[in-house]
Amino acid sequence: MSDRTGTSAGGLGEGGATGPGRAANAARTAVVWEALAGLLDRLGGGAPLDIVDAGGGTGGAAVPLAELGHRVTVVEPSPDSLAALERRAAERGVRVRGVQGEIGDLVSLFPAGGTDLVLVHNVLEYVDDPVAALRDVVGVTRPGGAVSLLVTNAVAGALHRALAGHLTDARALLEDVEGRWGPGDPMPRRFTRRGVLELVGTVGLTDERVRGVRVFADLVPGQAWEGDVHAGRHLVELEKAAAEHPELLGIATQLHVTAHRP
Structure with missing residues (x-):
């Protein structure tokens, strides 16, 4: 999710987009941002939160979250990505802390139970041991805090x-x-839906909620909507409507899971 932009909580990540390129991006990311906006409200009620973006790349998620006033740290192994993060944050006039490291370094970088929300987007596909990685994530999440997972759907x-x-x-x-x-x-x-939910349960997270991401955006031919702002907006609304239909989760390119630490 490294290409996300935006500032408003209601349309987080969509950036008030009017151009065809931004509309296309919104169709692929709107479901995740809508879920995050609701999660932020529930966790903080508008107050600033401590957020860690594990494997956050160039700050596509972190910078918009910082624009909302949250304290965001990106943990990322690539120094080039961290440099791009710094430039992106500076261009948008916000501060995002960047730390070079892997997801396994979280427990040494952050106090136990001190983070309100941890993002783990497009990361678990690449780690050696997803269970161990997610246990480390849970370890730095406060009781009552949340974890946001985005994984590729098998x-x-x-x-x-x-x-x-x-x-x-x-x-x-x-x-x-x-x-x-x-x-x-x-x-x-x-990951399958069953597999990612078993993973979430294994590490003790609860109140999980699964959404399908890019249910239609990767199936509808691009020429049908990518150059048409209105068609792009219709696709965004279709994606939002399809996100929580159990029958459609199987065809979603990605699965977005939010869960809480009890």
Whole structure:
């Protein structure tokens, strides 16, 4: 989610977009930002929160959150990404703390139970041990605080391979425990809805809520909406309407899970 922009809580990440490019971006990210806006309200009621973005890249999530007045720290292994984060924050006139490190470093970087919200977006696919990584996340989350997970959906991955004509890859992906179609698959791991919920339960998080992200945005031909602001807005509304339909979660490119530490 490194390309997100925006300042308002209600349309967090959409940036009041009017251009076709921004409308296209909003169609792919609006569901996550809508969920985060509600989560921020529930956690802080408008008060500034301490937020950690684990693997936050160049600050696509962190900078908009800082613009809302929250205290945000990005933990990111790439020094180039941290430099880009610093530039992005400076351009937007906000301060975001950047720390070089991995998700496994969280427990040494932050006090136990001291963070209101931890973002773990597009990270668990790449770590060696997702359970251990998420335990570290929970360890720095305060009781009553929340974790936001964004993971790649294995079922949708199989659908996309099949639509591209790679039928044997699609079957292999569905049958593989890590959700991979073979040695050449660039994605180290994908998750099913059941798998990510089992992971959340294993580390003791509760009150989980699952949304589908990019249910239609990656299936509708781009020429049908990417150059048309109005069509892009209609797709945003369609994505929001589809996000919590259980029947549609399987075709969502990503799954967004929010959960709380009891």
